[in-house]
Amino acid sequence: MPKADRWSSDEEEIVLLSLLPKPISHLDEGTYGVVWKARDNATQEIVAIKQIKFDSDMTKEGFPISALREIGVLLSLSHESIVSVREMVVGSTPDKVFMVMDCFEMDLQAAMKKGPGASTPFAQSEVKYMMRQILSAMAHVTSIARKYEHPARNMTQMVVTLWYRAPELLFSESCYGPEIDTWSIGCIFGELLIKEAILKGTGELDQIQKIFKLLGTPTDDEYWEQLWSKQGSTFKWKNNDSDLARTFAVNSFSATGQSYLSPDGFDLLSRLLSLNPKKRITAEDALRHSYFSCGVTEQVPMFYV
Amino acid sequence: EQPTVCSCRDYDGYLNPSDPTMITADDRKKLVEWCYHFVDHCQLSQQTVASAIDMVDRFLFTTSISNSSADNAVKVVSDEILRDQNKLQLLSITALYVAIKVNERVVVSSDRLAEMCRRVHTTGEIEEMERILLSGLSWKCHAPTAHQVGLSILSLVEPYVDIPEETWE
Numbered sequence A: 001m002p003k004a005d006r007w008s009s010d011e012e013e014i015v016l017l018s019l020l021p022k023p024i025s026h027l028d029e030g031t032y033g034v035v036w037k038a039r040d041n042a043t044q045e046i047v048a049i050k051q052i053k054f055d056s057d058m059t060k061e062g063f064p065i066s067a068l069r070e071i072g073v074l075l076s077l078s079h080e081s082i083v084s085v086r087e088m089v090v091g092s093t094p095d096k097v098f099m100v101m102d103c104f105e106m107d108l109q110a111a112m113k114k115g116p117g118a119s120t121p122f123a124q125s126e127v128k129y130m131m132r133q134i135l136s137a138m139a140h141v142t143s144i145a146r147k148y149e150h151p152a153r154n155m156t157q158m159v160v161t162l163w164y165r166a167p168e169l170l171f172s173e174s175c176y177g178p179e180i181d182t183w184s185i186g187c188i189f190g191e192l193l194i195k196e197a198i199l200k201g202t203g204e205l206d207q208i209q210k211i212f213k214l215l216g217t218p219t220d221d222e223y224w225e226q227l228w229s230k231q232g233s234t235f236k237w238k239n240n241d242s243d244l245a246r247t248f249a250v251n252s253f254s255a256t257g258q259s260y261l262s263p264d265g266f267d268l269l270s271r272l273l274s275l276n277p278k279k280r281i282t283a284e285d286a287l288r289h290s291y292f293s294c295g296v297t298e299q300v301p302m303f304y305v
Numbered sequence B: 001e002q003p004t005v006c007s008c009r010d011y012d013g014y015l016n017p018s019d020p021t022m023i024t025a026d027d028r029k030k031l032v033e034w035c036y037h038f039v040d041h042c043q044l045s046q047q048t049v050a051s052a053i054d055m056v057d058r059f060l061f062t063t064s065i066s067n068s069s070a071d072n073a074v075k076v077v078s079d080e081i082l083r084d085q086n087k088l089q090l091l092s093i094t095a096l097y098v099a100i101k102v103n104e105r106v107v108v109s110s111d112r113l114a115e116m117c118r119r120v121h122t123t124g125e126i127e128e129m130e131r132i133l134l135s136g137l138s139w140k141c142h143a144p145t146a147h148q149v150g151l152s153i154l155s156l157v158e159p160y161v162d163i164p165e166e167t168w169e
Helices: A056-060 A065-076 A108-114 A124-148 A179-194 A204-215 A222-230 A263-272 A283-287 B025-042 B046-064 B072-081 B085-103 B110-116 B123-136 B146-157
Strands: A026-029 A034-040 A046-051 A085-090 A097-102
Touching: A065 A085, A065 A097, A065 B085, A085 B123, A108 A179, A124 A179, A124 A263, A124 A283, A179 A263, A179 A283, A263 A283, B025 B046, B025 B085, B046 B072, B046 B085, B046 B123, B046 B146, B072 B085, B072 B123, B085 B110, B085 B123, B110 B123
Parallel strands: none
Antiparallel strands: A026 A034, A034 A046, A046 A097, A085 A097
């Protein structure tokens, strides 16, 4: 167990972990706990320290499940584009448990707001760079998960933030796999292009309507017919054609503030946002897509510098 | 993924003790059987037992050797367990409690587990042991087990040979 006085705050004197929480440099409040920025006194490195949140309900059942799983997964992953948990630290009382992680200046959301000017779109080369990072991280996660998990078993649909949730989840599909993650990456791709979330539903039904408006209603699609008939659904959806090509202009330096998008890029976007999860491109295949091998070479985004 | 991190170093001394006051392989076997009985009763996966026993073994192996960075409290507990069947039972139940949290979709309360062992151990003791177990393992509760490796090999072989589904578990 590391010594408690190993970390200090950004400016202040040494902070004893046992005295936490004490506002040092408050970064963010995640789902499972508060994140602090601190300096490792042994190495002088800046780290992020996340305190696991114990609800009064949770303490009744010991260590929170969600945190336990997050820690377990992060500890078993090792990838340059995935934040790593350096170690776990326990404070003076049992409810003081901290994850010591690599510290990053900002998350993607903040980066999109910052950039070379909030309204300036990312360069195509920058988008490509970020997409490769995201996809290769996801390919790594998928390869690890495939090794240790049972194949497709029934799971809850209450996963993923609504705006990034795959359509099949919104229709209560409980047998799903990594396709739901590539959908989310498709949403992020679109968001990187226009610097705004592309499917901002206000509820589950509205989310479905927004998805079908952008991508068209699935017609003559084996997967969707099966899913709907399995559910005995009689609900009819208004037939829409896909709006994707109109929303994301190809080969144009438009004044609308969209990043330049090559035909290859558009093809990848539409494969990630395939309504049929069985036809959706995998992260591994996406990395082999011509979007990455042809055209502009990748470039580190400006917000890093 | 990181075999060195999860490996145990003091394999020889464990469960083959020359000291008669130490727990034996037989004690461990009884607890493994108890765990299988429990998961069958609750209709949970056998993988959960494999994962729980892996945690028990790793906790006792890795902390039984003197490690300067290892927390003293954890070492004291693991030394106690190596000489006390009752405490070994508490550790096993706790490991099962953690393995269920990590692997299963259902929640099994510490109260249920306490009930299953006829309240020899209280919920408070289980939850306290959970903290000791987790810190002893440095929270590495996702280690691959032989059971998973077996399934993984089977899934690679499966497309080429005809194995009846029943033989998998």
